[in-house]
Amino acid sequence: MNIDFGKTATDYAQYRTGFPDEFFERLFSARTARSDDRVLDIGTGTGTLARGFAVRGCDVVGLDPAASLLAEARRLDATNGVTSVRYVVGRAEQLPFEDAAFDIVSAGQCWHWFEGSQAATEALRVLKPGGRLVIAHFDWIPLPGNVVEATEVLIAQHNPQWKLGGGTGLHPSCLADAAIAGFTGIETLSFDVAVPYSREAWRGRIRASAGIAASLADADVARFDSHLAQMLRENYPQDPLTVPHRVWAMTARASSS
Numbered sequence: 001m002n003i004d005f006g007k008t009a010t011d012y013a014q015y016r017t018g019f020p021d022e023f024f025e026r027l028f029s030a031r032t033a034r035s036d037d038r039v040l041d042i043g044t045g046t047g048t049l050a051r052g053f054a055v056r057g058c059d060v061v062g063l064d065p066a067a068s069l070l071a072e073a074r075r076l077d078a079t080n081g082v083t084s085v086r087y088v089v090g091r092a093e094q095l096p097f098e099d100a101a102f103d104i105v106s107a108g109q110c111w112h113w114f115e116g117s118q119a120a121t122e123a124l125r126v127l128k129p130g131g132r133l134v135i136a137h138f139d140w141i142p143l144p145g146n147v148v149e150a151t152e153v154l155i156a157q158h159n160p161q162w163k164l165g166g167g168t169g170l171h172p173s174c175l176a177d178a179a180i181a182g183f184t185g186i187e188t189l190s191f192d193v194a195v196p197y198s199r200e201a202w203r204g205r206i207r208a209s210a211g212i213a214a215s216l217a218d219a220d221v222a223r224f225d226s227h228l229a230q231m232l233r234e235n236y237p238q239d240p241l242t243v244p245h246r247v248w249a250m251t252a253r254a255s256s257s
Contacts, residue, residue: 019108
């Protein structure tokens, strides 16, 4: 698929709410992140991870190739009173920063879009000795008969090129990318949360996914959205919907020697 999340910027900002507070609480309680860290959030999108670090005292730079997503990130920052994030257009595989410039490089819900070995090598380059890499995902989980499974079937019907269904919320390829690049102390964490969505919000969340507005023409997006709305009315009338999600993260360290 030819993916352009910039096409989804409005829905992305409104309906992709980002990682829960518990994710950041675990990072900070484990001292993986500290309030005075300088953080580079690659693939920042609308800045959900960047803001999470910033409101906890970090000095943050958010990087993304889509200028329209960064515009939404700045708008959301202003709405939430966040002033300490600087946004830069760029790619994870060729970071426009000096060596040893950051304490943390983070990547939320985006590593699978990178050339992983190049992104990990670049992350290692811009991290200070002892700096931390944090790769995190926040994925919906399809289970037999639930709204996620039914929605994934509908996405595949409208976009046969989409092959991201059936996920478990676990991302082991990140571990190899980090190890091959030279990171050490690799650890993982995961926990599940139930996320409430109104039916309207679920439609917006799905429009903002790779398989729909980021890769389909506008008329095809509208056709899909109409079919999803019908399916929800007929088969999932409860409002809000309860959508199971899994938070998964890998943390690793740059050598301090």
